Amino acid sequence: MEVKEKLKKYSDAEHCPVRNVISHFSSKWSILLLHILAEESPMRFGEISRVLEDISPKVLTSTLKNLESVGLVCRKVYAEVPPRVEYSLTPSGRTLIPALAPLVQWSIDNFASIVGNRGQSGKRS
């Protein structure tokens, strides 16, 4: 198939798998969150909050909900007092991690050159 045809087709977000999928975990914390859960599951809400110390509960909630809605994360509620909720990766979520690995590696390898002299030298806001 012609490149142009293919891309014309994928210009429509609804028909582009990559965009459709990426859009779901390209939010600020999604990938980080996935990797946290990949290495340590299950985790409780508060635990995650403590690790991602800069995330607000609201954002964490929405990020988790988003990931849950696309079946990457599993949310398990325990009817206890005090309440306990545990998050973990779904099988589907687990398969995403290795698919992401090369990209992560690339990012690490190219981080320096991408950021240029930022982050490399003493630059810290």
Next chain:
Amino acid sequence: MEVKEKLKKYSDAEHCPVRNVISHFSSKWSILLLHILAEESPMRFGEISRVLEDISPKVLTSTLKNLESVGLVCRKVYAEVPPRVEYSLTPSGRTLIPALAPLVQWSIDNFASIVGNRGQSGKRS
């Protein structure tokens, strides 16, 4: 290193390679654009516009600039009348494509289940 330490470190966007890198091409058209240029380089501004027919010049410009600023795309201006500008992937940009491939594949494989019955059946706006 402890997972938590690692993630605490990466919570700061500036120290997280993945987020830092991904943030640059997680915009709506970036990946599509990269793949277009991966298959057909160089391309002129107008050519790209025609392929990505839904993109506005402004957004295309900013997307290209963004990709250029991180060294993924190369912009070549020809001092002619009428002006001609050609865009192509940099070597760095080319290495990104294969790193993205597994993710793309994963997206394709999991597209259906992610979107659920949307896009599968007749759903079209």
Next chain:
DNA sequence: CAGCATCCCGTAAGATACTG
């Protein structure tokens, strides 16, 4: 042709306070 300038909108994301 290849943009830039400008205005507008929707949504991600942050801060803060409150609750089952």
Next chain:
DNA sequence: CAGTATCTTACGGGATGCTG
């Protein structure tokens, strides 16, 4: 503890019109 509610800001993205 695990969120929700509300407000506010920042930015991506789109539309339109203009220019070197």
